[in-house]
Amino acid sequence: MTDSVILAFVMSSATSVASAQITVPETSISNYSILVALLVVAVTILIGIFYRLLSQPRQSPSTADNLEISSKSRELDQLNRHAQLRHSSHPSSNNSIQQSDLSNSPKAAESSGIAALRQRRQQLLSGNDSSHAKLVTKQPKSSFRTHRYKLEQSCHPPCLPECQPLATLEELLDWRESSCFLRSHVQLRQRCEQERTTKLLVCHDMMGGYKQDQYPQGDCNGNIFTIWHWHLIDIFIYFAHKLVAIPPPGWINLAHLHGVKVLGTFITEWDEGKATCHQLLRNITTRQAAARKLADIMSFHGFDGWLVNIENNVTDVTALNDFISCLRKECRKLASTAVVLWYDAVTVHGKLDWQNELNEQNKPFFKTADGIFLNYVWTPTHLTRSYVSAGKRHGDVFAGIDVFGRNTYGGGGFNCSKALAAIQEAKLSTALFAPGWVFECLPQDVTFIDYQNRFWKQFEKYIQPYRVPLSNIFSTSFSLGCGKHYYISGSRISGSWCNLSQQDLLPTFSFESGERRNFVLPPSRGSAVSDVSMTIDDDVSFNGGTCLALAARSTIEPEGEYIVYRLFYCQISLSKPVVVFVTIGTRSSEMPDVTIQFVLSSVPRDRTTQHNFLSYIRLSTKRKSSVLPMPAATEEIGSVGCFHDKDDIVSQRIKERFGIATSDCTRRGDGTLLFDPVSPFPTERPASPLSSATEANNQHDRLQGGNISTWQTVLDMPEYVQSRNDDHSSSSIQWKTSSFVVAHRDLSDFYISEIRALVAPSTQGITHVLLGGLHVCPIRHLVHAVQPVHDVYTTHVEFHNVSCDGKHAEMHMTLSWQSHNLETTRFWHIYYSSNDDQLRENAPRFESATYIGTAYTNLYRVFGVKVYANYVPVTFFIQPVSYAGIRARLANCAHVE
Numbered sequence: 001m002t003d004s005v006i007l008a009f010v011m012s013s014a015t016s017v018a019s020a021q022i023t024v025p026e027t028s029i030s031n032y033s034i035l036v037a038l039l040v041v042a043v044t045i046l047i048g049i050f051y052r053l054l055s056q057p058r059q060s061p062s063t064a065d066n067l068e069i070s071s072k073s074r075e076l077d078q079l080n081r082h083a084q085l086r087h088s089s090h091p092s093s094n095n096s097i098q099q100s101d102l103s104n105s106p107k108a109a110e111s112s113g114i115a116a117l118r119q120r121r122q123q124l125l126s127g128n129d130s131s132h133a134k135l136v137t138k139q140p141k142s143s144f145r146t147h148r149y150k151l152e153q154s155c156h157p158p159c160l161p162e163c164q165p166l167a168t169l170e171e172l173l174d175w176r177e178s179s180c181f182l183r184s185h186v187q188l189r190q191r192c193e194q195e196r197t198t199k200l201l202v203c204h205d206m207m208g209g210y211k212q213d214q215y216p217q218g219d220c221n222g223n224i225f226t227i228w229h230w231h232l233i234d235i236f237i238y239f240a241h242k243l244v245a246i247p248p249p250g251w252i253n254l255a256h257l258h259g260v261k262v263l264g265t266f267i268t269e270w271d272e273g274k275a276t277c278h279q280l281l282r283n284i285t286t287r288q289a290a291a292r293k294l295a296d297i298m299s300f301h302g303f304d305g306w307l308v309n310i311e312n313n314v315t316d317v318t319a320l321n322d323f324i325s326c327l328r329k330e331c332r333k334l335a336s337t338a339v340v341l342w343y344d345a346v347t348v349h350g351k352l353d354w355q356n357e358l359n360e361q362n363k364p365f366f367k368t369a370d371g372i373f374l375n376y377v378w379t380p381t382h383l384t385r386s387y388v389s390a391g392k393r394h395g396d397v398f399a400g401i402d403v404f405g406r407n408t409y410g411g412g413g414f415n416c417s418k419a420l421a422a423i424q425e426a427k428l429s430t431a432l433f434a435p436g437w438v439f440e441c442l443p444q445d446v447t448f449i450d451y452q453n454r455f456w457k458q459f460e461k462y463i464q465p466y467r468v469p470l471s472n473i474f475s476t477s478f479s480l481g482c483g484k485h486y487y488i489s490g491s492r493i494s495g496s497w498c499n500l501s502q503q504d505l506l507p508t509f510s511f512e513s514g515e516r517r518n519f520v521l522p523p524s525r526g527s528a529v530s531d532v533s534m535t536i537d538d539d540v541s542f543n544g545g546t547c548l549a550l551a552a553r554s555t556i557e558p559e560g561e562y563i564v565y566r567l568f569y570c571q572i573s574l575s576k577p578v579v580v581f582v583t584i585g586t587r588s589s590e591m592p593d594v595t596i597q598f599v600l601s602s603v604p605r606d607r608t609t610q611h612n613f614l615s616y617i618r619l620s621t622k623r624k625s626s627v628l629p630m631p632a633a634t635e636e637i638g639s640v641g642c643f644h645d646k647d648d649i650v651s652q653r654i655k656e657r658f659g660i661a662t663s664d665c666t667r668r669g670d671g672t673l674l675f676d677p678v679s680p681f682p683t684e685r686p687a688s689p690l691s692s693a694t695e696a697n698n699q700h701d702r703l704q705g706g707n708i709s710t711w712q713t714v715l716d717m718p719e720y721v722q723s724r725n726d727d728h729s730s731s732s733i734q735w736k737t738s739s740f741v742v743a744h745r746d747l748s749d750f751y752i753s754e755i756r757a758l759v760a761p762s763t764q765g766i767t768h769v770l771l772g773g774l775h776v777c778p779i780r781h782l783v784h785a786v787q788p789v790h791d792v793y794t795t796h797v798e799f800h801n802v803s804c805d806g807k808h809a810e811m812h813m814t815l816s817w818q819s820h821n822l823e824t825t826r827f828w829h830i831y832y833s834s835n836d837d838q839l840r841e842n843a844p845r846f847e848s849a850t851y852i853g854t855a856y857t858n859l860y861r862v863f864g865v866k867v868y869a870n871y872v873p874v875t876f877f878i879q880p881v882s883y884a885g886i887r888a889r890l891a892n893c894a895h896v897e
Contacts, residue, residue, distance in 0.1 A: 151809050151869050154798035158812050160861055163214045163249065165242035169279050172244055173286075175293050177300050180857050181216045184252035184302035185822070186501075188337070189469035191259040192571040197395045199234035199429040200463060201373070202227065203307075204251070206436035209240030213248045217853055217861060218499030222482045222545065225439040225448075226500055229456040230258035231465040231508040231569070234429075235339065237263045237307050243276065244294070247303050250500030253856065254481065258505070259469035261304040261339060266294060266327075273312040281319035288326050295330035298338065305331055305339035307373065314350040324368045341398070342369040357382035358389045358397050366396070373431050376400035376408045383426035390428075398431035399423045403438075413437065417458035424462055449480075449536050453511045465508050468570040473883045474755075474776040476505040477583075483538055483545015488829070490542050490585075490735040490772070493851045501856040502544060502827065509566040511535060529554050529761060534565055540733050542583050542772025543885060550769040554761035562595065562758035563767075567774075572752040574600075576778050577654060577662070577743035581885070584621050585735045585770030592769045593760035595620045601753040614750060615671035618758075621738040650743045658779055662741040673747075677738040735772055741779070752776075777884040784824040785882035789817040789858070792878060792896040800864070810864045817858050817878055817894065824882050828855040831877040831890060832865055849877055849890055873897045 161181035166172050212219035227233075236255045238247035245265040255262045268276045280287055294306060306327060314320050324342060331338035347353050347361040354375040355361050366372040374386065374397065383399055390397045401419045405412025410419040416432070423430045438455045442448055468474065481503030486494040511534050530553050537549040552563050572578075584594050598617040651662040663675040755774070761767050795814045802809040819825055831849035853860060855878075867874050877895045881887045 149797055149799075151799050151802055151806055151867070153802040153809070154800055154812075156798060158798070158800055158863065160863055161216050163216065163246060164210065165240055165246060166244035167242050169243065169276050169290070172290055172293050175297060177296075180859050181861070182246075182249060182301060183857060184249040184256065185857050186253040186256040187302075188256045188261065188304065189259045189471060191469050192467040195234065196464075198424065198427060199395065199398070200232055200459075201235040201237065201398050201429065201431040202233050202435055203237040203239050203373075203431060203433045204436065205239045205434040207440060209238065209245060210248070212498050213250050213500060215499075216249050216501075216856065218497055218502075220496055222484060222496035222498045223448075224482050224498040224500075225436050226254075226480060226482065226498075226503065227435070228452075228480060228503065228506045229459075230255065230260050231468075232456070232459055232463045233258075233260050235261045235263060237265060237341075239265050239267075239307070241267065241269065243267065244297070246297060246301055248500075249301070249856065250481075252301065252303050253501040254503050256302075257469075257503075259466065261337070263305045263307050263339060263341065264294075264298065264301075264303060265307045265309060267307075267309040267311070269311045271312070273310070274314075277310065277312060277314050277320070281314070281316045281323065284319075284322070287319060287323040291323060291326035291330045294327055295334055295338075298331055299334040304335065304337065305341070305370075307341045307343060308369070309343035309345065309373075311343075311345045311352060313352050314346055317346070317348055317350045320346070320350075321364060321368050324365060328369065339370045341371045341373050342366060343373045344375045344400075358386040363389060366390075366393075371396035371398060371429075373398045374400050376402040376406070376433060378409060380409075380422050380426065383423060383428055387426050387428060394427055395429055398429045399426075400431045400433050403432065403434045403436075414455065414458060416455075417462065420459060420462050447538075449538060453536075457510055460510055465569055468505060468508065468568055468572075470571065471883075472573070472778055473781060474505075474568075474570065474572050474752075474774075475884045476775075477541070477543035477773045477885060478506060478536070478546060478548040478771060479504045479541060479544025480506075480536065480538070480546045481544070483541060485541070486545060487541040487543060488851065490733065497545065499854065499856070502854065504544065505568070506536070507534065507548070507567045508569045529563060532563060537770060540585070540770065542585060542735055542770075547585065548771040550757060550759055550767075550771065552759070552761060552767045554765060554767065562760055564597075565757040565759065566754065567757055568755040570752055570755060572598075572776055574742070574747040574750050574752065576748075576780075577650065577741065578776050579779055579782065579884075580619055580740040580742060581737055581773060581775040582619060582621055582740070583735055583737045583772035583774075585733050585772050587733060587768065587770075589734075591621070591734065591736055592762070592767065593620075593622055594769055594771075595758040596774065597756040597758050598752040599754035599756065600750045603749050603751065613671050614673060614746060616673070617742065617747075617752075618672055618674045619677075619738070619740050619742075620674065621677065621736065647744045650745055654741070654743055654779065658782075660741060660779070662743045665744060673744060675740050675742055678741055733770065735770075737773070773885060775884045775886075777886075781824060781882065781884055782886065784821050785880075785884060785886040785888075787820040787880070788888065788892065788894045789819050789828070789878050789880060790894060791818040792876075792894050793817070794876075794896060799867075806869060808866060808868045811862065811867045811874070812864065813862045815855075815860045815862060815876060815878065815896070819858060819880065822858075825880045826883045827881050828858075828860070829853075829879040829881060829887070830855055830860050830862070831879065832862075833875045833877070834865075834867060834873070849875070 161179060163182050166175065206225050212221050212224045227236075233255075236251065238245055238251055243266065245267070247262050247264050252262050268274070280290055298305065308324055308327070310320065324340065328338075328340040331340060342362075342365040344355055344358075344362055345352060346365075347355070348364055349361075353361070354377065356375045356378040358366060358372060358374065362372065371393075374382075376399075378399060386397050386399070387394050399419075400408075401410075401412070401416050401423075402408040403412050403416060405415075408419060409422060410416060412419075420430055435455070438452050439448060442451055479502060481500045482498035484496055485492050486497045532552045533550075535549045535551075536546050538546045541547045548567075550563075550565050580596070582594075582596050584592065586592050596619040598619075600614050600616060602614075646662070646665045654660065654662055661678060663678055665676075666674040668674065757769075757771065759767060759769050793816045795816065797811065797813040799809040799811055815830065817828075829851060830853045831851050833849040852862065852865065860878075862876070865874065875895050875897050877890055877893045879887055879890055879893045
């Protein structure tokens, strides 16, 4: 209804009233006319107001803003006090990216603080948040956007996203898809080899679970249990003594990066579990609904199946087996590779009676599921009978080993290898239960890194390691996903931190010298080199929290020989030209002589020329000048020591297409190609900030064209970095990044099967080298690596600790954005910049931007950023970091005020 229609309606009503025959005394006609006129005017005004209220556009939040905030267990004053302590720990930069380590006690659920948190959670999940009224409606694609808010103290306690288990059957049946914060973003990578017949399963049982790992954005406590021997593992189970243990996204991302499947746990125990099973199995509708919910949870969070552990008596075994069948069927509908395992506890008679073997008492469950996890109180005789009972499926029988040694064969701990040897002799798979023993029972005089390496070394004799999973990108900064400090490009950014999503690939060869000869000494000087070691250094890092330290001691002056450190067992294709970045660090004044060696293996094809004989690629971080002439066609390759062999045709094509030069190449007679660093790479040209959507889109179009000369102007990857190692010390670390463009016609038939580091012994007797990064990626990846995000929004904005004069406060809000290519982006660094003296200038203040956290999905919850009133701007920058560790300069990143 329009204004003209309303007006016509009102006028017609007035006319009809005026023309009506009303019998009244003549003396009161004038008074009556005035009254009618006033009524008509009043009705007209009311109708107009009502119409305009109805015609106002309503705003609805984006589904990406649907924030999952789980309930906390402490009182409101404890939450606020903890938030103040967190902020005061970084008063100047607020570099903490973590959230409070709060317990979840049900007994405190009646407190006023918990009630407020639950109310806030419902508001955020439903989108009924008063802060939405302040949002600017959705705008066209842009890299820059401005929002304005009024500093008002929020009535809600500060909250951060966290992953929590489901405690009851009602919670399971009521489960709905919630926040993208809790979803993993790393797909399960394919391994080079086929799955082993007998596998290794690791069942996480770390102090009840859900410690620092429950926070998708990380935690400020870097003392966390983690695993980095993924090349030995096939399946990882996240275990907790709750009905439904949902794996946190950090564990899923980490395991999938290494090609390891992740399972959650469905467990019922004792009397409470018996009551739950009675509810679950009482009718087919309930158990089918529960199975569908478990499958939906698996699909939403991005993991790969379930361990079903029923440790209580059951009255209806047929219904229980039907539940397992339904669960497996529903999971396979959503993921063809899903796995459902059964734990050896309940028998076919419904009695809780651990069998410790596969027999007729538990075999029906084994037939329904994809495998069985045997209890750990077995003997070799039990294993032999299990092998016979399983038949061709003997690899689906996982014999348990309790690392704590509770009635387990061999006694657990550092004797777990004894049990593993017995299991392998019986040709069964292994289930390692509670490896958190290494962390929980750590001696005071030993570091967790050393204790963990020592524990896992005992299995290397029995388990053939997997190669690094297949990917067109190989990338590592040797970070454990935790550390005493957080570093970006060699600069210390914040204090203690942890987030398992940021753990990198770590060496697949042993950290200690052993039967596999991971350290190869120079043949003629072996006796003069000692104390060779390869360790994880948690005192310094180039990116993340740790790096790889290579050390040795020599008693004589080296003569052009190297100590060989075997790092990775891999399969990286060289069918297309690749770019390699190598970052070396040292505490001395002189950069060490380090060469990265790729061991080559050929794709099976006919060899027609002798020039195709290749064994190694060497990338020296010190420029070499080998300019011997190309041999004549009649000469034998072996008769010439080395000669210049740069492929000019391939180099010219790359130059024309991508705008970069390739590395000079020298061929040696032993089948080695030596490539020199490209210097400078990238070109050091100043970058201008993106201040408009048009400029951002134009840059995106240029990058899509494939010319990397554009990419070079926005790359944030310094060649030399010097960073302080300790605030109370004058010592510092020098970092150098060498870049190589590896391109040669003869490499198309080869792949990299092993990566080694060759270190020349120092003339000073002690050699100590830090490896800060090693990245191998196709040239084309450089184009996709720097594409800025777009459609940046701020939602759920709240202010806490507002000053009495209302001039400053701490801001909490959710950032969301869209990305052109999520497949190439591993995570996003979040920065903010604020100035309390001046208003916003034409260019954002990226020069003074402060790092506040890392996002592992296209959402980030900002926590406790200090802001000021009087229209002083706060700018947030979103910096994509690719899987090859490449990122754009902050000036070229999308931002929002």
